[in-house]
Amino acid sequence: MLDFNALISTTPDTLTFNEQVLKQINSQIANQLNTGILVLDADFNIVIWNRFLQVHTDKVAENTLGQSIFSAFPELPQRWLSRKFSSVLQLNTPSFCSWEQRHHLFELPHTRPITTDSEFMAQNCTFLPIETDCKGKHICILIEDVTDVCHYQTQLQKTLAKLAQISRIDGLTQIYNRRHWQESLEQEYAKSRRHGKQLSLVMLDLDHFKLLNDNYGHQCGDMVLIEVSALISSLLRVEDVFGRYGGEEFAIILPETSLSGAIGLAQRICNSIAATALTYKDQTLKVTVSLGVAQLSAEEVNYEELITQSDNALYQAKALGRNQVCSTACSTSLVID
Amino acid sequence: MSEFHLTEDQQDCLQELINIAMGQASDQLARYLDTFVYLKVPNIESVDAKELMHTLSQQKNTMAVVSQGFFGYEGIRGEALLVYQEEDSGRIADLLGYEPDELSQDEQLIDISSILTTTFLNVFARQIDNQMSYNAPKLLPSAKDNLSEHLQQMPFSWDLALKVNINYQVTDYSFNCNMILLIPETAITNIKDVLDRILAEF
Numbered sequence: 309m310l311d312f313n314a315l316i317s318t319t320p321d322t323l324t325f326n327e328q329v330l331k332q333i334n335s336q337i338a339n340q341l342n343t344g345i346l347v348l349d350a351d352f353n354i355v356i357w358n359r360f361l362q363v364h365t366d367k368v369a370e371n372t373l374g375q376s377i378f379s380a381f382p383e384l385p386q387r388w389l390s391r392k393f394s395s396v397l398q399l400n401t402p403s404f405c406s407w408e409q410r411h412h413l414f415e416l417p418h419t420r421p422i423t424t425d426s427e428f429m430a431q432n433c434t435f436l437p438i439e440t441d442c443k444g445k446h447i448c449i450l451i452e453d454v455t456d457v458c459h460y461q462t463q464l465q466k467t468l469a470k471l472a473q474i475s476r477i478d479g480l481t482q483i484y485n486r487r488h489w490q491e492s493l494e495q496e497y498a499k500s501r502r503h504g505k506q507l508s509l510v511m512l513d514l515d516h517f518k519l520l521n522d523n524y525g526h527q528c529g530d531m532v533l534i535e536v537s538a539l540i541s542s543l544l545r546v547e548d549v550f551g552r553y554g555g556e557e558f559a560i561i562l563p564e565t566s567l568s569g570a571i572g573l574a575q576r577i578c579n580s581i582a583a584t585a586l587t588y589k590d591q592t593l594k595v596t597v598s599l600g601v602a603q604l605s606a607e608e609v610n611y612e613e614l615i616t617q618s619d620n621a622l623y624q625a626k627a628l629g630r631n632q633v634c635s636t637a638c639s640t641s642l643v644i645d
Numbered sequence: 646m647s648e649f650h651l652t653e654d655q656q657d658c659l660q661e662l663i664n665i666a667m668g669q670a671s672d673q674l675a676r677y678l679d680t681f682v683y684l685k686v687p688n689i690e691s692v693d694a695k696e697l698m699h700t701l702s703q704q705k706n707t708m709a710v711v712s713q714g715f716f717g718y719e720g721i722r723g724e725a726l727l728v729y730q731e732e733d734s735g736r737i738a739d740l741l742g743y744e745p746d747e748l749s750q751d752e753q754l755i756d757i758s759s760i761l762t763t764t765f766l767n768v769f770a771r772q773i774d775n776q777m778s779y780n781a782p783k784l785l786p787s788a789k790d791n792l793s794e795h796l797q798q799m800p801f802s803w804d805l806a807l808k809v810n811i812n813y814q815v816t817d818y819s820f821n822c823n824m825i826l827l828i829p830e831t832a833i834t835n836i837k838d839v840l841d842r843i844l845a846e847f
Contacts, residue, residue: 388747392756398677401763404781409752432781
């Protein structure tokens with residue numbers, strides 16, 4: 309049983325003994341801590357290290373104690389860390405290094421080798437100024453293993469990114485959903501107005517989609533939506549924003565694109581789809597689309613008006629017999645066609 | 646007037662302590678940076694929680710906020726926030742004597758904040774016969790939107806904030822940032838006791 313009165317007794321004999329006991333207790337705590345402890349002198353030579361570091365570095369004490377920290381741990385960024393050490397010594401203030409900015413300083417193995425993807429232990433390091441009775445200051449380095457924190461934080465970030473991605477995607481066709489597409493249009497509209505850049509919009513609709521569903525079933529309809537989406541995606545540039553607007557209606561935002569450029573693309577889409585034979589349960593399906601194209605002009609006061617323009621053109625393409633492209637300048641484009 | 650407000654004497658005393666602390670801290674800093682550091686007399690305001698939230702939400706182009714907890718004896722503890730505007734951040738690496746490719750912008754901000762906070766609070770603590778320990782400094786995520794949210798989610802409810810406007814001029818360019826010390830209710834009572842003790846000694 310530990311007798312505290314004996315420990316703090318002040319008679320000279322017991323004091324020496326108790327200092328010895330305290331020293332033993334302190335050193336045992338230091339050696340059983342799951343934190344690395346390293347003490348350096350003012351020339352950055354290693355004076356003390358605890359068991360944690362000894363077992364994790366697999367270095368021999370005789371070869372490590374007395375050595376410069378930079379030769380014992382050549383992986384350390386010497387110039388930057390020396391500057392940090394000198395701030396601790398000179399300003400007499402603690403300094404810190406977090407895994408969030410630097411994953412690790414010391415290349416130490418960690419205890420979760422299978423479930424984490426990093427080779428080395430993620431660390432939070434603290435540098436503390438130490439003053440003793442003897443001349444010369446020291447620096448104590450505490451090295452905490454935060455591999456778990458780092459691992460879970462990284463997982464969380466990945467999950468959040470995935471969730472953000474899912475919230476933008478249409479589950480069936482894997483293209484952007486209506487909400488994200490509309491947000492993108494709002495942004496592109498603002499950008500185009502601010503920088504005076506061109507902006508075009510294509511709205512398209514599958515012809516007689518209801519018949520397809522009625523004759524072959526909804527699974528067939530789904531297959532067609534998936535195939536058509538993939539085909540259109542393959543014809544677009546990276547900066548184009550392709551989304552599912554409603555049931556069988558799609559929309560494409562074309563930044564920095566003129567009306568003629570947009571009509572050209574719409575025509576290619578129209579041709580490709582009409583030329584592609586889709587089969588469902590050994591039956592060949594005839595799938596075509598109608599497309600309406602509009603370019604942003606000085607007239608529109610918001611992005612919704614641009615949608616209306618393309619929608620009107622799409623309506624006209626339907627009225628003129630489907631499987632064709634119409635634009636806001638439709639009479640001209642009809643003549644060309 | 647709330648019971649946490651300082652009397653005029655207490656306020657003067659605190660300002661004096663902060664002036665001395667800031668002066669000594671910048672002297673140490675100048676020697677560490679090995680350059681001439683000119684410090685304008687820090688402009689100190691004590692603001693209540695509501696007022697601070699309002700001021701901070703008005704600041705349009707706050708770029709970054711670094712937070713660092715501190716704790717000393719006699720229940721003196723709190724959190725220091727260093728608030729940087731976009732134009733303040735350009736040459737922090739120069740100021741610290743680092744090469745730009747040695748560390749990220751985030752790490753530079755954290756380093757300078759930690760040095761400013763700890764040198765200042767160490768001197769301040771010594772003047773009131775105290776000693777401070779510190780948490781690791783943390784960069785608040787995307788400070789632009791989240792500063793007032795962070796203030797609402799503090800682990801303690803705080804009623805008084807000391808806003809210390811620090812303006813360092815280092816040789817050929819100036820460096821600005823705001824240091825905000827958030828101090829919880831219980832710590833204020835303790836600080837007032839300390840201030841009264843100092844005032845009684847004069």
